Amino acid sequence: MAFFMKSMISNQIKNLGLGGGSEEKKEEGGTSDPAAAQGMTREEYEEYQKQMIEEKMERDAAFTQKKAERACLRVHLREKYRLPKSEMDETQIQLGGDDVDVPEDLRKMVDEDQEEEEDKDSILAQLQNLQNVDLDTIKEKAQATFTEIKQTAEQKCSVM
Numbered sequence: 001m002a003f004f005m006k007s008m009i010s011n012q013i014k015n016l017g018l019g020g021g022s023e024e025k026k027e028e029g030g031t032s033d034p035a036a037a038q039g040m041t042r043e044e045y046e047e048y049q050k051q052m053i054e055e056k057m058e059r060d061a062a063f064t065q066k067k068a069e070r071a072c073l074r075v076h077l078r079e080k081y082r083l084p085k086s087e088m089d090e091t092q093i094q095l096g097g098d099d100v101d102v103p104e105d106l107r108k109m110v111d112e113d114q115e116e117e118e119d120k121d122s123i124l125a126q127l128q129n130l131q132n133v134d135l136d137t138i139k140e141k142a143q144a145t146f147t148e149i150k151q152t153a154e155q156k157c158s159v160m
Contacts, residue, residue, distance in 0.1 A: 068096020069103050076102060
């Protein structure tokens with residue numbers, strides 16, 4: 001019990017940074033070699049590290065490519081809606097390389113939206129809208145309005 005109390009007090013003093021107490025000795029069998037700590041040979045550990053670096057480079061390249069594709073899409077949308085350009089997007093496109101383009105599925109979506117807008121703005125679309133209007137209903141409404149105005153005018157004239 002006394003040893004336990006002495007050890008506990010010694011550890012508290014060490015934690016406070018006051019020194020005191022004996023320093024802990026490292027295990028003589030332990031090594032500072034990371035390969036041995038992982039349970040591998042030196043060659044296996046080096047190969048493992050090489051694979052980790054290659055995988056990280058591939059992930060970074062894919063991430064940079066995706067960022068460049070998104071920036072390219074934003075540039076196209078800014079051009080379409082006449083918004084100010086962004087220097088950050090231009091930089092991301094340059095970092096992505098020469099083969100950067102909007103992903104195919106996004107390009108299809110943008111093209112479909114653009115075609116719909118063009119159809120709405122064209123003269124043919126306006127003519128189609130006129131064809132969809134029921135001319136008989138418009139004629140009936142016009143005739144009813146004309147008749148109503150005529151009756152109102154006749155009533156005012158007869159009073160005078």
